[in-house]
Amino acid sequence: MAYSFCEKIIVSGKSVEISKSRRPSWGGYQTNREKSEPKQLDAFEEQKRKVLNKQKLHSRSKTKIKRLVNANTQWSKFFTLTFAENITDKTMANYLFTQFIKRLKYHFPEFNYLAVPERQKRGAIHYHLICNLGYVDYKFLFELWGYGRIELADIRSVKKIGAYISKYLTKGASEFCKKSFFCSRKIKRPIEIIGFRADIFKKKFLTGLEPIFTKQFYSEWTGIVDYSEYLLDFSPFPNGIFDRSVLSILPKQFLVIKI
Numbered sequence: 297m298a299y300s301f302c303e304k305i306i307v308s309g310k311s312v313e314i315s316k317s318r319r320p321s322w323g324g325y326q327t328n329r330e331k332s333e334p335k336q337l338d339a340f341e342e343q344k345r346k347v348l349n350k351q352k353l354h355s356r357s358k359t360k361i362k363r364l365v366n367a368n369t370q371w372s373k374f375f376t377l378t379f380a381e382n383i384t385d386k387t388m389a390n391y392l393f394t395q396f397i398k399r400l401k402y403h404f405p406e407f408n409y410l411a412v413p414e415r416q417k418r419g420a421i422h423y424h425l426i427c428n429l430g431y432v433d434y435k436f437l438f439e440l441w442g443y444g445r446i447e448l449a450d451i452r453s454v455k456k457i458g459a460y461i462s463k464y465l466t467k468g469a470s471e472f473c474k475k476s477f478f479c480s481r482k483i484k485r486p487i488e489i490i491g492f493r494a495d496i497f498k499k500k501f502l503t504g505l506e507p508i509f510t511k512q513f514y515s516e517w518t519g520i521v522d523y524s525e526y527l528l529d530f531s532p533f534p535n536g537i538f539d540r541s542v543l544s545i546l547p548k549q550f551l552v553i554k555i
Contacts, residue, residue: 299323302518305489305497307533308366311458312502312526317518357476363486364410364479366458367536370428374451378422380444389413389421390475392443397478399440404429410479426451484536496543502526 300320306313365371377396383389390413401407411425438446451457489497507524515521532542 299491301490301494303490303494305494306363306486307489307497308363308458308486309369309484309531310528311363311366312528314498314502314524314526315521316523317515317521319517319519321518353476361410361412361477362458364483365426367484367486368408368428369531370408371426371457372450372452373427373429373432374449375425375427376422376447377425377441377443378416378445378447379420382418382420383443384415384419384421386413386421386475393423393478396441396443403440404432408480408483410477410483412477413475487533487536487538489538493543497532500543501528501532 300322302318302320303314303316304321306315377393379389379392383392393411393413397409397411400409407427407429409425409427411423413421413423415421434446434448437448505526505528508527509525511523513521513523533539
C-alpha cells in the first residue's frame with residue numbers, strides 16, 4: 297500500500313535527525329512503467345552528469361557512514377592498512393582486504409568493523425578501518441595483515457565519533473562508487489520513523505531539547521527541506537531494532553484525558 301509523509305526521523309544511537317519537506321515523499325508503491333531509452337547527451341553534458349553523480353554518491357556515503365558509526369557504541373580501534381607493493385587494482389586490493397577480515401574473524405569471532413578504501417598519491421590503495429577490538433598485540437596484528445604497514449590508534453575517548461570518522465573516512469570514497477565502504481553484517485543499523493510515530497517520538501524525546509545543527513536545502517523531489525540534528529544522553533533503541541513499546545508510554549504532560 298502506498299503512503300506519503302513530509303517528516304522523517306532517523307535514529308542512529310544517541311543521534312536523532314529530522315527532515316521535514318514542503319512536499320510529501322511517497323513509499324510502498326510499485327511502478328509498472330516500462331524503461332525508456334536513455335537520453336542521448338553530448339560529451340560535455342555526459343561529463344557534467346558523471347561529476348554530479350559522483351558528488352551525490354560521496355554525500356550519501358558520508359551520511360551512511362556517519363549514521364552507522366553513531367548507531368554503534370562498541371568502536372575502540374582505528375586502523376590504517378597500507379600495501380608494501382604498489383597495488384592499484386581495486387578488485388585485487390579488495391580481495392586481499394577481505395581475506396584479512398576473514399582471518400581477523402577467525403581469531404576474534406565477535407569482531408565488527410566498518411572500513412573505507414582510499415587511493416594514495418602514488419596510486420596505491422589503502423584502507424581506513426574502525427572496529428571493536430580490545431587489546432591486541434601489534435606484532436600479531438602486523439603479521440595477520442601481512443601485506444605492508446599497519447597503523448593503530450585507540451578512539452574510545454573521541455567525542456562525536458560519527459562526525460569525526462566520517463570526515464576522515466570519506467576523503468576518497470567517491471572514486472569507489474558502490475564499494476565506497478565495507479562493514480560487518482551484524483552491526484546495528486539506523487532506524488527510520490515516519491507518520492504518527494514520528495510525532496510521538498518528538499514529543500517524548502525532543503521536547504525542550506535544542507538541536508545541535510540545523511540547515512535548509514532543496515530537493516528536486518520534495519522542494520525545500522528543513523533539517524535538524526539532536527543529540528540525546530542515551531539511545532532510545534539500544535538493541536538497534538525498532539521497538540513499539542519505546543513509544544507506547546508518554547510522560548503525563550503529553551497524555552490527553554477526555555472528559
